[in-house]
Amino acid sequence: MNADPIVGRAVPRRDGPAKVSGAASFTAEVPVEGLAHAALVCSTVAAGEITGIDLTEARSAPGVVAVMTHHNAPAIRIAPLLITLRGASFTRAPVMQDARIRWNGQPVAIVVAETPEQADHAASLVRVGYAPAEGRLVFDDLKVGAPQPDHVQGEAPAVLRGDAEAALRTAAARVDQVYRTPWHTHCAIELHATTVAWHDERSLTMWDATQAVTHSQATLAEVFDLDPEDIRVVSQFVGGAFGNKMMWSHQILCAAAARLARRPVRLVLSRSDVFRVTGGRTRTEQRVALGARANGTLTALVHEATTTTGINDGFAEQCTFPARVLYGADSFGIDQRVVELHTPANSSMRAPGESVGSFALECALDELAEQLDVDPLDVRAGLEPAAHPTTGKPFSGRHLLEAYRLGAERFGWARRSSTPRSRRDGPWWIGHGVATATYPYTRMPGGRASVTLSADGCATVRTAAHEMGMGTATVQAQYAADHLGLPLDRVRFEYGDSRHPAAVPAGGSAQTVSIIASVVAAARALTAELLHLAAPDSPLAGAGAGADDVEMRDGGLHPRDGGPGESYAAILRRAGRAELAAEGAASPPTETAQHAMHSYGVQFCEVRVHDVTGEVRVSRWLGVFDTGRIINPRTAASQFRGAIVMGIGSALTEETIFDERTGRVLNASLAEYHVPVHADIPPIDVAWLGHPDPMAPMGGKGVGEVGMVGVAAAVANAVHNATGRRIRDLPITPDKVLGL
Amino acid sequence: MKPFTYQRADDVASAVAAAAATPGAAYLGGGTNLVDLMRQNVERPAALVDVSRLPARIGIGTDGRLWMGAAATNTDVAADPVVRRDFPIIAEAIVNGASGQIRNTATVGGNLLQRTRCLYFYDTGARCNKREPGSGCDAVDGHNRMHAVLGASPECVATNPSDLGVALAALDARVHLAGPAGGRTVELLDLHRLPGDTPHVETVLAPGELITAVSVPPPPAAARSAYRKVRERASYAFALVSVAALLEVRDGVVASARLALGGVAAKPWRAAVAEAVLTGAPATRATFDRAAAAALADARPLAHNGFKIPLAQRVIVSTLEELS
Numbered sequence A: 001m002n003a004d005p006i007v008g009r010a011v012p013r014r015d016g017p018a019k020v021s022g023a024a025s026f027t028a029e030v031p032v033e034g035l036a037h038a039a040l041v042c043s044t045v046a047a048g049e050i051t052g053i054d055l056t057e058a059r060s061a062p063g064v065v066a067v068m069t070h071h072n073a074p075a076i077r078i079a080p081l082l083i084t085l086r087g088a089s090f091t092r093a094p095v096m097q098d099a100r101i102r103w104n105g106q107p108v109a110i111v112v113a114e115t116p117e118q119a120d121h122a123a124s125l126v127r128v129g130y131a132p133a134e135g136r137l138v139f140d141d142l143k144v145g146a147p148q149p150d151h152v153q154g155e156a157p158a159v160l161r162g163d164a165e166a167a168l169r170t171a172a173a174r175v176d177q178v179y180r181t182p183w184h185t186h187c188a189i190e191l192h193a194t195t196v197a198w199h200d201e202r203s204l205t206m207w208d209a210t211q212a213v214t215h216s217q218a219t220l221a222e223v224f225d226l227d228p229e230d231i232r233v234v235s236q237f238v239g240g241a242f243g244n245k246m247m248w249s250h251q252i253l254c255a256a257a258a259r260l261a262r263r264p265v266r267l268v269l270s271r272s273d274v275f276r277v278t279g280g281r282t283r284t285e286q287r288v289a290l291g292a293r294a295n296g297t298l299t300a301l302v303h304e305a306t307t308t309t310g311i312n313d314g315f316a317e318q319c320t321f322p323a324r325v326l327y328g329a330d331s332f333g334i335d336q337r338v339v340e341l342h343t344p345a346n347s348s349m350r351a352p353g354e355s356v357g358s359f360a361l362e363c364a365l366d367e368l369a370e371q372l373d374v375d376p377l378d379v380r381a382g383l384e385p386a387a388h389p390t391t392g393k394p395f396s397g398r399h400l401l402e403a404y405r406l407g408a409e410r411f412g413w414a415r416r417s418s419t420p421r422s423r424r425d426g427p428w429w430i431g432h433g434v435a436t437a438t439y440p441y442t443r444m445p446g447g448r449a450s451v452t453l454s455a456d457g458c459a460t461v462r463t464a465a466h467e468m469g470m471g472t473a474t475v476q477a478q479y480a481a482d483h484l485g486l487p488l489d490r491v492r493f494e495y496g497d498s499r500h501p502a503a504v505p506a507g508g509s510a511q512t513v514s515i516i517a518s519v520v521a522a523a524r525a526l527t528a529e530l531l532h533l534a535a536p537d538s539p540l541a542g543a544g545a546g547a548d549d550v551e552m553r554d555g556g557l558h559p560r561d562g563g564p565g566e567s568y569a570a571i572l573r574r575a576g577r578a579e580l581a582a583e584g585a586a587s588p589p590t591e592t593a594q595h596a597m598h599s600y601g602v603q604f605c606e607v608r609v610h611d612v613t614g615e616v617r618v619s620r621w622l623g624v625f626d627t628g629r630i631i632n633p634r635t636a637a638s639q640f641r642g643a644i645v646m647g648i649g650s651a652l653t654e655e656t657i658f659d660e661r662t663g664r665v666l667n668a669s670l671a672e673y674h675v676p677v678h679a680d681i682p683p684i685d686v687a688w689l690g691h692p693d694p695m696a697p698m699g700g701k702g703v704g705e706v707g708m709v710g711v712a713a714a715v716a717n718a719v720h721n722a723t724g725r726r727i728r729d730l731p732i733t734p735d736k737v738l739g740l
Numbered sequence B: 001m002k003p004f005t006y007q008r009a010d011d012v013a014s015a016v017a018a019a020a021a022t023p024g025a026a027y028l029g030g031g032t033n034l035v036d037l038m039r040q041n042v043e044r045p046a047a048l049v050d051v052s053r054l055p056a057r058i059g060i061g062t063d064g065r066l067w068m069g070a071a072a073t074n075t076d077v078a079a080d081p082v083v084r085r086d087f088p089i090i091a092e093a094i095v096n097g098a099s100g101q102i103r104n105t106a107t108v109g110g111n112l113l114q115r116t117r118c119l120y121f122y123d124t125g126a127r128c129n130k131r132e133p134g135s136g137c138d139a140v141d142g143h144n145r146m147h148a149v150l151g152a153s154p155e156c157v158a159t160n161p162s163d164l165g166v167a168l169a170a171l172d173a174r175v176h177l178a179g180p181a182g183g184r185t186v187e188l189l190d191l192h193r194l195p196g197d198t199p200h201v202e203t204v205l206a207p208g209e210l211i212t213a214v215s216v217p218p219p220p221a222a223a224r225s226a227y228r229k230v231r232e233r234a235s236y237a238f239a240l241v242s243v244a245a246l247l248e249v250r251d252g253v254v255a256s257a258r259l260a261l262g263g264v265a266a267k268p269w270r271a272a273v274a275e276a277v278l279t280g281a282p283a284t285r286a287t288f289d290r291a292a293a294a295a296l297a298d299a300r301p302l303a304h305n306g307f308k309i310p311l312a313q314r315v316i317v318s319t320l321e322e323l324s
């Protein structure tokens, strides 16, 4: 440990200069000799069969090297799903193995040519005939009687405690409403890109923009029946992922096409491909019903959600999770359903479940507060449970009440008007809203890391982890420096390469703690190695010399009892070693077995709603978070802010539009799918409590996703406060605000 | 994108000659719309004649009109001191459109001729009479939230997306053309055609005809003007509806009024009936309400765009109130 810890300092990003100067090389730019370029041809019907593919024109177009369809694709096995912890796929759909069409936008051919433009053009010349079949496309027709999924992220789809419907009927106050959120698309700025070079029939390197290096390696091995050792996956920089840069068909197709073409091949998805080939966040329809006593305590909490998946694909998005953990109630009626549609498999998108689920729950609470004429923060504070309300487990650490207090004061919550439609500034109605956030703590099993010391006293930490812009390389160097007792500039962090020890996918806000747990294990193994090397001449030799008897600090090992220590450099030098490396596996994530572990937060906002046009502009934001120890305030604040920006998008503008007649995504571009622009975003104030979680490695709980939770609800509640109108259907557009 | 040839024209005559000599040629302004459409295989020109280096002068001519070369960038027009002082709604309309980067590249000519943003027009997987005459229109019974409420036909319900065009429509602008058959001038209001049963024919331009300039007469000295645009995203979004208005009030009575609407029709829509209601009437809320009702009297909603009618009326009334 460093006496003056580096963890907690606002260290600048290590990748900053490379990214700002353009030196950072992204997947679509990696130089590879002899490279050919691919483009996809995608179906224009949602269901049915391919009846014929005419490649005559495409094959004779300039520069074409190869064309692959289901007729000449190699055997490709089904990719393992992300949820199995072996793979990174959301879909079980066969990749170009048959004539069947499962969604509108499914790749049906891949064209390889000398240049990207030639590939693109040739792809436009592929003529595909279809025998369309009636697809499952109209959610409102199919939602009635929708089945329960087998599980929701490993948990029961339903949680029933007491008779919530009966309690609702007799409640003194009652809210019973349906909330809807549309399909969303991730819209990372970097397009999905893959480059594959085969070295021989059985080995290859894939450069991929991915948040799952190790699991991509495993997937390629499985789908092509190869030895994972013969596959290298490299992902140095990823320009945003948000849960979508996992394993889809395009990487597999690129690899297959490269084998067919006998050339390295690069495939960069077009923006419309990203919308149609990969899946986004499911739409949801959610009923939340709350029964309450006059004092605001809940007699019933009902949250029933219906989401969509692809056909035999995707997963039940966990939108009822906030209702399982946030508030105490006498009875619970929680239930999830899924509707299978001929759409791309739905995928995880920042704060899957919690973000859209909290929209429904947190709006309903606001409606209840209004009915009870109680401050919405006070209603929430009055529902604070002593233990997890549906499992009974003790909380590992939960400081929501403190977050409410701090946030209310910092935001000036007391100065808001509790009467809707009562504040105005010229044509703008002003309103304030609040919502609670929560996100589960997870640590996926399976992470490993190595630590290598060199004779000059520097350390290199290696793991196949991911830097998608959130600051991984920076915060892990900070943590490792402290743990090894080295200055920050003596620690290197290498990642994004399957040659490094295996890592978990960057998802579930879990990567940071997972890597830390791996580094802890590697450092422990390294300590043992060092002691072994040091004996018998070292000053350490006398000191009981078990790994537990020494500590890593001041650039070396030192007996805990205060005896003389020795520097790493000295130990290596004396042993005549240039390097010493040790690898460790993260301990199994047992901390969640006994404890309910979650991040929390509270979102406050001010909106201005135009009286004439119904336009909503967010004018002020504060998020206060309880996410355990913060390693780097600078990168953590960016994560919170970025998530809030994304939440504002979901509140006001974002919607992936499907034509329900054809199942086709219509607004498959950034011109027509509206993520927020700068003008939509006010200065965002973020604060955190920083109480380390006693059960989490290093006390940290993950900061990537909780910041998005509650955002849409806070906006909707503020719009109500401004105008008196409840919008229960995202996004909150002018026509809805004006009731036109 | 289909392969194409490219040549840059140095003057109007050579541009027109080059286009006339090359079958399937298209003029290229800033390319911010055309190149997008080529990448989507919606437009497939065989040749591009780059006209972005043609005259781009902005200034008052000897005839007292404001002249803008067709190749002037949207940014240069919006930043021009004369435009800002004497024709402020032109600048307002421009800066309310697209993004800084796009406006830096987009030209006056290209802005006026940019194609509709109908989502089905952009998607070669959909049916669209404008893109492929006779194939049908997926928007009429499909997703049509952004579509037209005025002047549409069963064959096409697309809107013209230009903001600049709406301001120019209110200002009685003229468009100056050069073509293989020589030069001519058309009123901006006559430049675009309503879809009827030929939605693929969007303007009165003859094949190979080039926009060389746009000219605008000085507005009535006492008129006040405003451009108002409604959109859910604060910037970088097309109008749900927009309103360009000039209003001259003397002694409480409307002396002259000009009103144009955007986002409602296949062309910048001049609300002449509303102007007739306004002119000579007391400058009161009641008059403005009647004018707004008249402006949209012929409007026909589709399944998802009915909100545009009351929204446009609200914006008309509030803009007129603000100017009175």
Ligand SMILES: Cc1cc2nc3c(=O)[nH]c(=O)nc-3n(C[C@H](O)[C@H](O)[C@H](O)COP(=O)(O)OP(=O)(O)OC[C@H]3O[C@@H](n4cnc5c(N)ncnc54)[C@H](O)[C@@H]3O)c2cc1C
Residues within 6 Å of the ligand: A670, A671, B026, B027, B028, B029, B030, B031, B032, B033, B034, B035, B051, B070, B071, B074, B096, B097, B098, B099, B102, B105, B106, B107, B108, B109, B110, B111, B112, B113, B114, B115, B161, B162, B163, B164, B209, B210, B211, B212, B236, B237, B238, B239
């Ligand atoms: C995301 C996005 C948002 C946008 N938002 C808005 C908005 O809010 N409001 C708005 O008004 N616009 C908006 N735009 C559109 C933008 O204003 C237009 O793309 C731009 O004005 C077109 O100008 P250009 O010079 O690039 O035209 P080009 O793309 O070069 O050409 C457009 C068309 O005009 C033809 N053409 C060009 N010059 C001439 C000429 N001199 N004579 C004859 N034909 C010519 C071309 O052949 C082509 O058919 C947006 C665009 C994007 C991508």
Ligand code: SF4
Residues within 6 Å of the ligand: B116, B118, B119, B120, B121, B127, B128, B129, B130, B131, B136, B137, B138, B139, B140, B155, B156, B157, B158, B199
């Ligand atoms: S509205 Fe016009 S542009 Fe849109 S699909 Fe119909 S015909 Fe095409």
